[in-house]
Amino acid sequence: MESNGEWGRALTLIQGELRSEDVEARVIRVEARKDGSQVWALDGEGGPLWFVYDNGRLQRANPWEDRKLPAAAECLRDGLLAWRPGRRAVATSRDGGAVTKLFRPKRLEDAVLRHELALAGAGRIPHWQIPGIQRVDREAARIDFERIQGTELPVLGRHAGEWRRIGAGLAEFQRALDVSGLPRHGRREELDGIAQLHRRYSVLFGDRLPDVDDAVHRLERWVAKAPPRVSVAVHRDFHDGQFLVTESGVTVLDFDQLCAGEPEVDLGNLTAHFVLRQLQNRSTVQANDVRDCALAAMTGFEIDEDESAHAALRFYQAATFVRLAVLYSLRPRWRSLRGVLLQHASASLDELCHA
DSSP states (O other): OTTSHHHHHHHHHHHHHHTOSOOGGGEEEEEEOTTSOEEEEEOOTTSOEEEEEETTEEEEEOGGGOTTSTTHHHHSSSSEEEEETTTEEEEEOTTSSEEEEEEOHHHHHHHHHHHHHHHHHHTTSTTEEOOOEEEEETTTTEEEEEOOOOEEOOSOGGGHHHHHHHHHHHHHHHHHOOOTTSOBOOHHHHHHHHHHHHHHHHHHHSSOOHHHHHHHHHHHHHHHHSOOOOOEEEOSOOSGGGEEEETTEEEEOOOTTOEEEOTHHHHHHHHHHHHHHHHHOTTTOOHHHHHHHHHHHHHHHTOOSSHHHHHHHHHHHHHHHHHHHHHHHTSGGGGGGHHHHHHHHHHHHHHHHHO
16 A cells, blocks of 8 residues: 555655665655645654655755745754744754744734733643743744743653643633634534545545544544533643643643634543553553553543533544544554554544443
């Protein structure tokens, strides 16, 4: 399957460009864009290599040449942390004192407003921090955030106390923010995101994933009969990589996607990612670590006792597993996880159907 469709054609050209046949194992990410082009990121000796494949043609891409990000030439030659071509980028400042985010100009004001709203809400939560804004450069479409020094929080049972506090902080954060005016992300948007990702997979490989279609159909049947719950503030990318532990508490990152949604959106995404980390790190993260951390987060969150809350949690867990199954099918290193991720989705769906 891996050599079929646009994926195989692009891979062949990249192999020729790099004069290597061991290219697929180096693939970090492939993004199939709306215009039909693809952006490939691969491991290279001096850091990531990027290629754009479009209509049978391949060319190298460099972050500092991204014309849709006005400050790319100034900010992305050094200290690059992440780059989504034509969409956004993250880099450390030259002096190391700030983290700079670059946006398309039309997205900047939205990002500023969402972060300022998150800052206002987090200020009321003990032991929660959100990086402050040091500078907004509207002409360059960039935001400089204070750089927080901290350590990532692992999915290990001995850190259950921290995960409990994160669950409690999430619940407080949801209550603290006024969500009027924020875009909504609900069950239908969750399914639309999976559908879009699956369509792009189909463009790359020339076929669909029947087991993904089956899982989505089960999710759709439940959505059709279950009324939505109350709207609260939703981070929308709430996973274990978004936290830094500091001496004064926990720093929460990346509020670019802040929106209104059901209370269980973030909790479902977080606990599903706990399972993913165990699948990716079997030698260090055990099943009991996942169980202990998930239980701690849910205990801190104090999820409602009514059946609709637990059903919503299972829905968002299952949807996250399905989305991850498609996403990691595009990352050769983790492609083998698709089957077990869909098994976890099926288990969550089984609980959902019996709720």
